[in-house]
Amino acid sequence: MRLPDSVTGSFLVALGAAAAYGGWILPPVPGQPVGPNVFPLVIGTGLALCGLAIVFGIGHSFEEEEELVPLEDGQAAAPPPQGKLYGLRALLPPLLLLFYVVAADRLGFIITAAIMVYVTSTALGAKWKLALPLAALSPFAIHLIFGKLLRVPLPAGLLPTPW
Amino acid sequence: MLKTLLDAFALISTWEVIIAMFAASVYGLVIGSLPGLSATMATALLVPVTFYLSPIAAIATIVAASSMAIFSGDIPGALLRIPGTPASAAYADEAYAMTRKGQAELALGAGVWFSAVGGIAGVLSLMILAPPLAEIALSFSTFEYFWLALLGLMCATLVARSSPVKAIAGMFIGLLVSCIGIENPGGVPRFTFGLTDLFGGIEPIPALVGVFAVAQVMRAMLTPEPPPLPRRKFGSIMAGQWRLTKKYHWQMTRGNIVGIIIGVLPGAGADMAAWVSYAMSKRFSKEPEKFGTGHVEGLVEAGASNNASIASGWVPSLLFGIPGDTIAAIAIGVLYMKGLNPGPTLFTEKASSMYAIYLMFIIANIMMIPLGIAMIRVAAYILLAPRAAIMPVIMLCCAVGSFAIGNNMFGVVTVATFGVIGYVMEANGYPVAAMVLGIVMGTMVEQAFVTSLIKSDGSILPFFERPIAAILAAMAIGALLWPVMVWIWRKVKQPQAAAATSR
Numbered sequence: 001m002r003l004p005d006s007v008t009g010s011f012l013v014a015l016g017a018a019a020a021y022g023g024w025i026l027p028p029v030p031g032q033p034v035g036p037n038v039f040p041l042v043i044g045t046g047l048a049l050c051g052l053a054i055v056f057g058i059g060h061s062f063e064e065e066e067e068l069v070p071l072e073d074g075q076a077a078a079p080p081p082q083g084k085l086y087g088l089r090a091l092l093p094p095l096l097l098l099f100y101v102v103a104a105d106r107l108g109f110i111i112t113a114a115i116m117v118y119v120t121s122t123a124l125g126a127k128w129k130l131a132l133p134l135a136a137l138s139p140f141a142i143h144l145i146f147g148k149l150l151r152v153p154l155p156a157g158l159l160p161t162p163w
Numbered sequence: 164m165l166k167t168l169l170d171a172f173a174l175i176s177t178w179e180v181i182i183a184m185f186a187a188s189v190y191g192l193v194i195g196s197l198p199g200l201s202a203t204m205a206t207a208l209l210v211p212v213t214f215y216l217s218p219i220a221a222i223a224t225i226v227a228a229s230s231m232a233i234f235s236g237d238i239p240g241a242l243l244r245i246p247g248t249p250a251s252a253a254y255a256d257e258a259y260a261m262t263r264k265g266q267a268e269l270a271l272g273a274g275v276w277f278s279a280v281g282g283i284a285g286v287l288s289l290m291i292l293a294p295p296l297a298e299i300a301l302s303f304s305t306f307e308y309f310w311l312a313l314l315g316l317m318c319a320t321l322v323a324r325s326s327p328v329k330a331i332a333g334m335f336i337g338l339l340v341s342c343i344g345i346e347n348p349g350g351v352p353r354f355t356f357g358l359t360d361l362f363g364g365i366e367p368i369p370a371l372v373g374v375f376a377v378a379q380v381m382r383a384m385l386t387p388e389p390p391p392l393p394r395r396k397f398g399s400i401m402a403g404q405w406r407l408t409k410k411y412h413w414q415m416t417r418g419n420i421v422g423i424i425i426g427v428l429p430g431a432g433a434d435m436a437a438w439v440s441y442a443m444s445k446r447f448s449k450e451p452e453k454f455g456t457g458h459v460e461g462l463v464e465a466g467a468s469n470n471a472s473i474a475s476g477w478v479p480s481l482l483f484g485i486p487g488d489t490i491a492a493i494a495i496g497v498l499y500m501k502g503l504n505p506g507p508t509l510f511t512e513k514a515s516s517m518y519a520i521y522l523m524f525i526i527a528n529i530m531m532i533p534l535g536i537a538m539i540r541v542a543a544y545i546l547l548a549p550r551a552a553i554m555p556v557i558m559l560c561c562a563v564g565s566f567a568i569g570n571n572m573f574g575v576v577t578v579a580t581f582g583v584i585g586y587v588m589e590a591n592g593y594p595v596a597a598m599v600l601g602i603v604m605g606t607m608v609e610q611a612f613v614t615s616l617i618k619s620d621g622s623i624l625p626f627f628e629r630p631i632a633a634i635l636a637a638m639a640i641g642a643l644l645w646p647v648m649v650w651i652w653r654k655v656k657q658p659q660a661a662a663a664t665s666r
Contacts, residue, residue, distance in 0.1 A: 002590055002591060003591055005591075008591050008593070012332055012336075015336075015339075016335070019339050019342075019354075022353075022354060023342075023353075026349070026351060026353060027349070027351060028349070029348065029349045032617065033617075033620075033621055034348070034613055034616045034617055034621070035348050035349040035613075036347040036348050036349035036350075036351055036353055037349075038612075038613060038616065039338075039342060039347070039609045039612065039613060040339070040342050040353065040354070042612075043335055043338045043339050043342065044339070046331075046335050047332060047335040047336065047339065050328055050329075050331055050332035050335060051332065053328045054326075054328055054329060054332065058328055058650065086385075087385070089384045089385060090381040090382070090384050090385050090586060091381075091583075092381075092384055093377050093380040093381050093384065093558060093579075093582060094377060094381070094579035094580070094582045094583050095579075096558065097377070097558070097561065097562055097575055097576075097578060097579035097582070098575075098576065098579055100562045100575055101572045101575050101576055101579075104572070105572075109563075113559050113562075116555065116558055116559060116562070117555035117556070117558070117559060118555075120380070120551075120554055120555040120558050121551045121552065121554075121555045122551075123384060124383060124384070124550055124551035124554055124555075125551055126549070126551035126552070130549070130551060130552060131551070134552055134555060134556075135555075138555065138556050138559060139559070142556070142559050142560065142563060146563045146564075146567060152563060152566065152567040152570070153570060154563065154566075
């Protein structure tokens, strides 16, 4: 997802302009010169200016290459992309969270959570020997901590917990 | 004086208080170490329990849980690069880099040791410096708050290891997110696009969980499993801490003082203290180039600072009923409920209760050392588990934790959205920490800014007229112009250097 600075910068200019415009059209407080419109106006302008600066490459010289998690030589050389769809794997976690939102109330926490754990674990390369027990046990552990001890009302759904 | 102290001892040396403190400490350590559950949330979840306790035991649980949770937020930050609390977000990268270098025990040991020292320094400030400092803070008007908040935001650009322009852009995005909702000067729905779920605004905690935890899982999906860290036992956690204390005693003292000052100021708590101290540490360090590559100096100062602010955050709460931070705000509620109404009279009429609170803070911070070491030893096993086993559980914690904040599913949607935003920002060199800071402080900045504008009737001059405001303004503008000046300086210097080499 590494985009050129000109693309992200232009996006910020657009976002800033939209925010400033959105602030501008907000109804003012009667009899008051400043209201809810001022702050978005200032923020939007600032964001647009930052975006312009990024498009023109100002401050680029300060950037340091990410070296927090240096990969070993052998793995850095290995070609990670396997087809065009490989990059879309990154979208799996947010999609699973949305699946939780949609399904949790109907299927219940335990079943939804087990599916999430199994899919995530398999996507990260786990064999079924690890993924299956993990999917079977971790929802109960989480339910014990959050549902039982912290009293978070987790949906029971089709499969209520024994406690 | 001596009799009051003895009375205070008698108050806290009951089984109820001792058990309550111990249980709350373990609870705080566990909650703080779970990514996405902040120290504030740990404290808030305790309030129903305090209904059943005596006043002193009730306050004991809050004191113990909040101190422990702020420390244990460092643990997942250091081991997984997922800060457990917003306060430890400031130096999670640094601590994680130390773990990669095989110095996890030094990083976590520094966390527990300097947190305990910082906490005790905070208590001393609560006892000695409290009244005069609180008076100064009380005389602050919105102008001072505005500049103070701006200065806090500027810290984001100093902490970041990337282009300052991108850091400022990230901060603006965060401020923009904080604009969402109806909590604005006019009370009109702003940027809600007609969605009722957005009326309440974006909570900082789901946003934080999204950009740190979910984005981390997303990155894991695309990167091959990193080579396993060398399997070796954790060395002694406390070894070397005394050497660090002697080497960095000035940084530690500065962290304590900054933490105390920030804690006393209303609205600015441990989160801001950690950010400011880490930035200061980098700025004044003799070896700033080592920051971000696993250098312990910033951890010392920020760790000393955020725990100091926890104790000093109680100063305005106890004296005037103005919370120093969100945790203190919850504590005030409990104080009222238990008949210990905050106010100057608390120091005269219920002096023994006051001393009991001081003593409990000191005991909590001493208890933190053995309990913290035990917690680190347990948590270290996370390092041995394969990534495919940890990440799914983190995903579950994200979903459930974000649901628990408001008991509605919109929190989970927020987490997913901010996961994507955080992932894209990080991949393009925009520091996400700057955005988080913007979200956390946005409402306070806007309130201070708009109220000041209304008071000054559109004029800019009153922003600089008061002496403290003028000093803070000078600092904030200096921090804003710093990257510009460095850039110009480099531009001027480069041709000269080129000319010098060609000659």
